[in-house]
Amino acid sequence: MDEIKSHKVSFFERFKRSIVDIRSYNFFVKESLGKGILYLFLLSLMVAFITSSVMSYKFKNSFEDEARGIMIQMPDFEFKNGEMNVEGDMPLRIDDYIIVDTTGNTDASVLDSYNEGILILKDKAVVKKNVVEKREFDFSSINDVEFNKQDVAKYIPKINNWISIFIVLFGMIFGTLWIMLSTMINALILGIAGIIISKVQKMDIEFGYIYKICIYAFTLSIVVDKLIIGYMPIYIPYFNIVYYIVAGIYMYNAMDSYRREIQQ
Template sequence: MENNKINFFTRIGQSISNYDFYRIIVKESFGKAFGYLILFSLMISVLSCIKPVYDTNKAIGLVINHFESDIPYFELKNGELQVEGDMPIVFENENSIMVIDTRENPDESVIYGYQQGFLVTKTKMVSKEGFEKTEYTFKDFGAIDFNKKDVQKFLPSLKVFLIPIIIIGIILWTIIGKLFSSLFVSLLGVVVNSMLHGNLKYGDIYKIGIYSLTFPSIIKFIIRLMPYKIPYLSSMFFFIYYGLVILYIVKAIHSIKREGQFVGPNYN
């Protein structure tokens, strides 16, 4: 197997199933290993975008339907809000409440018995989080006039703004996370290499560490897709994840030692 002809997906499979493949890795350049890390991170991040994008698209659709059917007609003009219907309008659950009350002198204390509260009056908004209270008047936002129809026209465009932000955020977060993980794994590799008397250079350990992230990362991705949660798995998975990483590093070093490749030359 010539190292310069191994394609990306073959590298994924070989890094998972063939410990002897790590003999080839230590002969390759650092740039090739780093390129694999970026491509693998991109693949995982793009696949990870599917569910959040689907859920966001579905949630926005539900918000639009709820807004059209359940929210009464309203209009904000000259710093004053007018809402059709009987007041107050209340949305509440166990720990939070939202109240719309455009009558004169509404009772602000209605939100005080909740951990989270939000009150909309004729001239202002009052939010409460624990003991902290924040208040904004509509005039603070300047000469902004709109009504329910204007908001209805705007809501579908939320997909245009939110979905790209979600995709870019997941991709960047995944790549940055994998870069930091590779650095942490390289430190683990230094310890393992010392314990096994592998005599590998740090650059070779780093390259091994990059590929050792493959299988644990795929398992992590699959677990996140599961429709149900396994009790205590999230708290235990850190140890499972890096336990697998260490296993691959140990097996890779043993394989390299058997071939006498204590220091791998670099080839492009």
């Protein structure tokens, strides 16, 4: 592939060349570390956006189906003046973990036989998260709120949209930071191996140059790990080792390419 002649190289051009063109590393290594970090940030942001968008899409569909199923099973109800009133025979069980009884004939002890569950009474809700943690939410704190089954059904799509947007935003922030920081640490570890190789094979390449090479060398590993392996329905043993091996192969070939250039 042709050599890079301009210092104004787009992110996507860097992304492509870091995977398919080892000679381009000769250009990357001469740039400042800041440009390498910027590339890693944009790569992390792109991957985090894709993964969080897929996660949001899956949640959106499952939440809609789950909420629709619960609403179909739920009888007519109304919340008014801090009290929940439900029509029909009670106690009412929904999806085996939600119990509703607004008659006053059921108390929180009904959850003792459950590892987790939700009990909705006339004046409060009891949420059991595990065998030891149980929390109560008193409806009197929201006695100025009024809604019924029709209101809830109407707002489910809106709630779903907001949660989906939150998943994308949170996933982008957390995912970007996680991928970026972990890759910087991985590049440091791989760079130490690189400096040893440089000394043994008398390549005479500084650690700072090797570290910049390692940042780009992890590109394919990140893409395969986050965007391919992460969505495959099978488990691939020892992939963490393969993750480093692939990056190590890129690093070695890039170091060798740079060594041959500086010796010319």
